[in-house]
Amino acid sequence: MSSGVNFWAAGNNRVKSSSSPTPAITEAPPKLKPDTMSQQKKGFVLKPMKNGTVNGDTNGSITPTSTLNGRKTNWADEEEDSEFLAQFTKDPRINTLETTIVLKDERVKELEATVVTKTLRIAELEAAVQDRDHRIYDLEADSDDKGVRIGKLEEANHEQCIQVQELVRDIAKKDERIDVLEHELSQKKMAIIHDLEPNSSSTAQAPTNCEEVAIVEKANTNTPIATKTPDTESFKDHKETEFEKAISDTDVSDSFEIVEASKPEEATKEATEAVAKEDTFSVKTSPDTSSEKSTLANLYVTKDTLKVVPPAPKPKTLTFPIDFSKYAKKPTVPPATRQSQSPSPVSSRNGHTTPWGRSAKQARVKTDAKPNLNPSADIRQMSLIERSKYANGPEVVVKLGGIDLMTIPKYLLMQCSAKALAYFDANPDATSWDFPAGSMDADSAKVCLTWMDEMTFQGRVYSITLSAVPTHDKKNLHICHVARVMGLNNTYVGHFTKQLCDRIRNNEVSYEFMDTVCELAYRENDPIFDCLANNLVNQMKVGAVKDVASLERLMAKHAALKGKMDHIKYMMAKRMRKASDSREGSQYGGSKERRGGVGNKGGYGGSGAPSNAVSLFARTR
Structure with a gap:
């Protein structure tokens, strides 16, 4: 212890x-x-x-x-x-470090949330890039297809150009062949006529008797013998050529006249006169042929050598297969015998509905029948009886700034113009239809009103006259402008619209023409102005505008044209976006309605629709 x-x-x-x-x-x-x-x-x-x-x-x-x-x-x-x-004492550094650890933990959580958000955004962008890649691939495929199609069309166009050139050469050869055949035919015709003329004259020889033989013998003894010399032959050839020209200048009906049978005395008289003319037309012989006169004199007609023959038969009458009596000029009827006849249904088939001596408008008779008014119906598709009804009723005066243009039936205006129908329905007692001064061209308005008035009495139907010469473009555009201002149906000037729009699409118009179209444009209804704006937008899109400065000046001068072109561009872009959205929707399951829509149980729009991140990850897989 x-x-x-x-x-x-x-x-x-x-x-x-x-x-x-x-x-x-x-x-x-x-x-x-x-x-x-x-x-x-x-x-x-x-x-x-x-x-x-x-x-x-x-x-x-x-x-x-x-x-x-x-x-x-x-x-x-x-x-x-x-x-x-x-143990009861705590170091302050420990407290500080513990607080720092807590803050760091919170920061780590924030960063983790940010990383998740960025990851989702990256996935979304990757999906968008993939969609764009698909879109680019589709566009490249479309471009390649269109390039191949353009190549095929160029080859077909080249082949057609070659074919057209061959057809033009064939037409030229055929024209030359036709000219040659016509020339040969004319030559053969002249040869046939020349051959038939002596035969026709030989059939009309006169009979011979004693008195005529004596006259011929006396003429032979007293006149020198006509011998054939080169001068006489050339003279006869010249005479024949003149005769052929005369025959060719005459008409066919003149060369084949109907010949009546003549008396034998007249035939003999003509024959003797012809013989006398031939004898008097003899030419002096040369010294070389004077020695042969004695021998040749014995060869001519004498009393001993004369052969007496019976009189020649009656000549045949030439006939022609066509009866020219049908085409002869008809004798005019004296004024006292002229009678006014009412038009008959049979004669109206050929357009001849007016009495003799009166114009068609004067022959128009008004009745109490009221026609059916339908501005959308084309009056040119109606019969004459239906069209004549629009001339009934009162007449109104069309005025332009206080100037009377024309007096025209009221029903006719209401049928051809929807604006006139609305105006006279609202003002049934109106006796005139007034337009402000300068709203349209007076001459062009008279052309349209005259045409409408003629439709009520003409047997045939026709459209307003269109001049295809480019120098008359302004006149044609004024007529179209008048039709728009008056409210006429577009079909009445449809041929104007077609020709002018074809020239615009083929780039065959100048900027002066475009300026006139813009000046006379009627914004409420003008297909020509719309066609011009669409064509300019298409040219700008493909880069086919040749004079950009002139186009810019034109657009600066006419704000209406620029506004119309901007609207067309906006609509084109809208259609392209709509088409691209529809293609993308069809690529990923069809449209919104087919995929379930908003609020539906099926598809991605229902209550069980996945989140954006899940759908994106599913699509990228």
Whole structure:
């Protein structure tokens, strides 16, 4: 026991002699549980220390003192008590670090949420890029297809051009062939006529009798013999050519006249006159032929050599297969015998419905029948009886700025013009239809009104006259402008619209023509102006405008044209966006309605629709 007490006493002195009675706590020990701390407090009692001794013992003697409850002091328990006290003190750095750790944890959570958002955005952008890639691929495929089609069309156009050139050459050859055949036909005709003329004259020879033989013999003895010389032959040829020209200049009906049978005396008289003319037209012979006169004289007619023949038969009458009596000029009827005849249904079929001596408008008879008014119906598709009904009723005056243009039937205006129908329905007692001065061209208005009036009495129907010469473009545009202002049906000037629009589409018009179209444009209803605006937009889109400066000046001068072109561009872009959206919808499951729509249970619009991120990930897979 004494050795144990000494051991503990030595330990106590070493503790008391230390320079720092209170040990420095470098690291906080772990907290003890409340039950453990209570157990430690029950078995130990803290005692104060003075100058390294316990209970004021300074003599250095090591004597155990009695503790509370009669127990002895245990130094090992005091060290444990000091460690227990150190547990209640906490380093501020630890608090700071703990707070920092909490903040860092929150920051880490925020960054993780940001990373998730960025990941979703990246996935969405990747899906959009993939859609654009598909779109670009489709456009490239369409471009390639159109390029192939353009190549095929160019080849077909080249082939057609070659074919047209061949047809033109064939037509030229055929024209030349026709000219040659016509020339040959005319030559053959002249040859046939020349051959038939002597035959027709030979059939009309006169009979011979004694008195005529005597006259011929006397003429032969008193006149020199006509011999054939080169001069006489050339003269006869010249005479024949003149005769052929005369025949060719005459009409066919003149060359084949109907010949009546003549008396034998007249035929003989003509024959003798012809013989006398031939004898008097003889030419002097040359000295070389004078020696042959005696021998040739015996060869001519004498009383001994004359052969008496019976009179020639009656000549045949030439006939022609066409009866020219039908085409002869009819004798005019004296004025006293002219009678006015009412038009008959039979004669109206050929358009001849007016009595002789009176104009068609004068023959128009008004009745009490009221026609059906329908401005959308074309009056040219109606019969004459239906059209004549529109001339009934009162007549009204069409005025332009106080100037009377024309008086025309009221029903006719209401049938041809929807504006006139609305005006006279609102004003049934109106006797005139007034237009402001300068609203349309007066001459062109008279042309349209005259044509409408003629439709009520003419047997045939026709349209307003269109002049296809480019110099009359302004006149044609004025007529179209008048038709728009008056409210006529567009079909009445449809041929104007077609020709002018074809020239605009084929780029066969000048900027002066375009300027005139813009000046005379009727914004409410003008197909020609709309066609011009559409064509200019298409040219600008494909880069086919040749004179950009002139086009810009035209657009700056006419704001209506620029506004129309801007509207067309907007509509084209809208249609393109709509078409692209429809193609994309069909590529990913059809339209919105087919995929379920908004609020439907099926598709992506219902209550079970996935989130944006899920749909994007599913599509990128």
